[in-house]
Amino acid sequence: MNKPNLTVEKKPIMFRVDRTKRETPDHVTLFFNGTIQFRPGQFVMVWMPGVDEKPYTISYHGPKTFGITVEAKGRFSRKAAAMKPGDLLGIRGPFGNGFDTGTGERVCVVAGGCGTAPVAPLIDMLGKDITLIQGARSRDLLLFKERYPSLNGHYCTDDGTFGHKGFVTELLEQAISTNTFDMVYACGPEIMMKRVFDICEKQKIPCQVSLERYMRCGFGACGACVCGAERVCIDGPVFNSEKLRQMENFNQKALLKSGAEVPLSTYASWRCGENISTTN
Amino acid sequence: MQVNFLGKNLISPTVLASGILGNNFDILQRVHASGCGLVTMKSIGPTPRDGHNNPTVIDLGHGMINAVGLPSPGYLHMEKEWADLNNRDFPIVASIYGASVDEFQQVADYVSDKKPDFIELNISCPNSEKHGMLFGTSPTASFDVVNAVKKVVKTTPLIAKLTPQALDIGEIAKACEDGGADAICAINTLGPGMLIDIESRTPILDFKKGGLSGPMIRPVAVRCVYDIFKATRLPIIGLGGITTGADAIEMIMAGATLAGVGSAVTYRGISVFKKITREMDQWLKDHGCTLEDIRGAAH
Ligand SMILES: Cc1cc2nc3c(=O)[nH]c(=O)nc-3n(C[C@H](O)[C@H](O)[C@H](O)COP(=O)(O)O)c2cc1C
Numbered sequence: 001m002n003k004p005n006l007t008v009e010k011k012p013i014m015f016r017v018d019r020t021k022r023e024t025p026d027h028v029t030l031f032f033n034g035t036i037q038f039r040p041g042q043f044v045m046v047w048m049p050g051v052d053e054k055p056y057t058i059s060y061h062g063p064k065t066f067g068i069t070v071e072a073k074g075r076f077s078r079k080a081a082a083m084k085p086g087d088l089l090g091i092r093g094p095f096g097n098g099f100d101t102g103t104g105e106r107v108c109v110v111a112g113g114c115g116t117a118p119v120a121p122l123i124d125m126l127g128k129d130i131t132l133i134q135g136a137r138s139r140d141l142l143l144f145k146e147r148y149p150s151l152n153g154h155y156c157t158d159d160g161t162f163g164h165k166g167f168v169t170e171l172l173e174q175a176i177s178t179n180t181f182d183m184v185y186a187c188g189p190e191i192m193m194k195r196v197f198d199i200c201e202k203q204k205i206p207c208q209v210s211l212e213r214y215m216r217c218g219f220g221a222c223g224a225c226v227c228g229a230e231r232v233c234i235d236g237p238v239f240n241s242e243k244l245r246q247m248e249n250f251n252q253k254a255l256l257k258s259g260a261e262v263p264l265s266t267y268a269s270w271r272c273g274e275n276i277s278t279t280n
Numbered sequence: 281m282q283v284n285f286l287g288k289n290l291i292s293p294t295v296l297a298s299g300i301l302g303n304n305f306d307i308l309q310r311v312h313a314s315g316c317g318l319v320t321m322k323s324i325g326p327t328p329r330d331g332h333n334n335p336t337v338i339d340l341g342h343g344m345i346n347a348v349g350l351p352s353p354g355y356l357h358m359e360k361e362w363a364d365l366n367n368r369d370f371p372i373v374a375s376i377y378g379a380s381v382d383e384f385q386q387v388a389d390y391v392s393d394k395k396p397d398f399i400e401l402n403i404s405c406p407n408s409e410k411h412g413m414l415f416g417t418s419p420t421a422s423f424d425v426v427n428a429v430k431k432v433v434k435t436t437p438l439i440a441k442l443t444p445q446a447l448d449i450g451e452i453a454k455a456c457e458d459g460g461a462d463a464i465c466a467i468n469t470l471g472p473g474m475l476i477d478i479e480s481r482t483p484i485l486d487f488k489k490g491g492l493s494g495p496m497i498r499p500v501a502v503r504c505v506y507d508i509f510k511a512t513r514l515p516i517i518g519l520g521g522i523t524t525g526a527d528a529i530e531m532i533m534a535g536a537t538l539a540g541v542g543s544a545v546t547y548r549g550i551s552v553f554k555k556i557t558r559e560m561d562q563w564l565k566d567h568g569c570t571l572e573d574i575r576g577a578a579h
Pocket residue numbers: 221222297298299300322323337344346348350375402405441467468469492493494495497519520521522540541542543544
């Protein structure tokens with residue numbers, strides 16, 4: 001049976017995992033056969049029947065195939081990372097605005113940790129003179145390290161096992177001092193994106209970052225994902241400098257599952273230890 | 281299009297339904313700025329509650345099914361919201377729920393001190409094991425909740441939000457009126473219903489069952505409002521499936537004073553409030569009449 005175009009279908013559409021690829025000790029990509037209309041930066045809601053449903057970005061996108069890359073850290077993602085060809089997952093979406101790619105020629109992409117997955121299709125699409133700055137905890141965990149051999153890549157690790165020992169923001173400042181950029185794209189931990197934004201503000205370079213919040217509907221109805229007056233699922237997940245300047249809760253506050261607004265650090269530790277109730 | 285509702289002047293006859301967007305003050309303010317006359321907060325409960333696991337909301341195109349399951353920080357953990365509420369320049373409804381008459385009373389007592397313009401009693405949610413719908417299907421239980429809350433709240437006008445699952449919704453509305461309700465909001469979601477994925481042979485919603493909303497439930501909502509208008513003298517917020525100005529006019533003709541909007545935010549964006557108001561205005565101009573002229577006109 002032909003899979004209908006996902007933009008018209010709103011229920012989860014069931015796909016069988018076609019093949020899997022271990023990317024790093026922590027990351028596995030699940031590939032599916034099917035056509036999905038998608039702009040880099042958009043996401044899909046991935047349903048594992050009887051387990052849960054979570055937002056994932058599409059990390060590989062071809063005309064007849066696509067993939068999502070999961071970092072095995074919680075109950076859902078560990079199960080997803082252990083999936084075998086033939087296993088079933090439901091996909092809703094794609095949702096969200098995606099990156100604005102109608103920007104200048106000279107772009108810099110900054111990716112930290114699992115934030116590399118959302119920007120991978122962006123790099124594929126931009127296909128121009130890109131500077132990539134990528135960071136991870138350790139050499140082993142640098143996602144897609146071999147995917148862009150021709151790219152002008154700058155790498156860093158927390159432990160110094162590969163590239164610069166330190167932060168992507170240090171590499172960004174270096175790159176800015178020797179290059180002119182029309183746009184900086186960033187995805188990674190929110191504190192990293194805030195620092196990237198601050199650097200770009202100082203240098204008067206426009207930037208776009210991709211935020212993450214707890215989501216339910218994915219299409220702007222339920223309000224679970226609000227960051228101030230912005231719905232991350234539909235007004236975002238990508239926000240540009242203009243928006244970010246107005247967003248007081250950027251790198252500050254997020255809502256728990258109960259709707260309680262908490263400091264971002266509290267939110268982050270909840271998200272890392274999934275399935276612990278937020279209301280005890 | 282100015283309208284008066286229980287003594288408050290509203291900029292539009294449109295109302296944001298509870299549980300749609302209303303998770304913080306900033307987004308409520310944005311909805312008001314988008315032309316909504318009256319905004320409702322997400323239902324507030326007695327204690328912190330996570331709600332159900334995902335999937336919780338599925339859009340079927342002609343409406344949606346949800347089992348969000350009444351997540352709430354709990355009224356004691358909303359200091360920022362309560363403080364923000366103090367500085368508002370637009371009217372707001374605080375929706376509340378409880379699992380017992382005592383809980384309703386306790387939440388209402390606290391919330392009324394925060395001075396929302398209205399308190400809505402959600403006695404009609406189908407998505408929880410023990411909250412809500414139980415009350416809204418029984419006239420005596422509905423009376424008891426409203427009456428108990430009325431005793432502690434005193435001045436804040438009370439809106440009772442009803443379920444279409446009631447055998448005779450007019451009778452429930454009358455019981456709420458007798459208990460001291462100042463207005464009725466109808467309807468909450470219809471059902472519960474269920475979706476089963478045939479590949480995995482699994483119900484799609486994690487809670488398995490969920491309430492229906494959006495265009496597919498509008499005829500039920502219109503009938504409920506029609507029945508309530510016959511049974512009581514209370515003003516009605518007609519809610520359920522309204523997506524266009526014509527839908528809103530239909531609801532007013534069934535007897536509603538205001539037109540509630542929830543799922544339509546999905547189909548026409550946050551500007552749906554402005555759009556519906558403009559379309560209502562145009563219809564009234566074209567037909568040379570006012571909202572008052574057509575209220576209950578179908579009776
Ligand atoms: C995702 C979602 C969450 C809801 N949460 C609540 C809630 O917390 N309290 C409540 O009284 N009604 C809740 N409702 C019901 C709506 O307020 C409304 O009664 C119903 O959706 C019908 O209106 P509509 O067809 O315009 O959406 C919710 C509805 C949806 C779709």
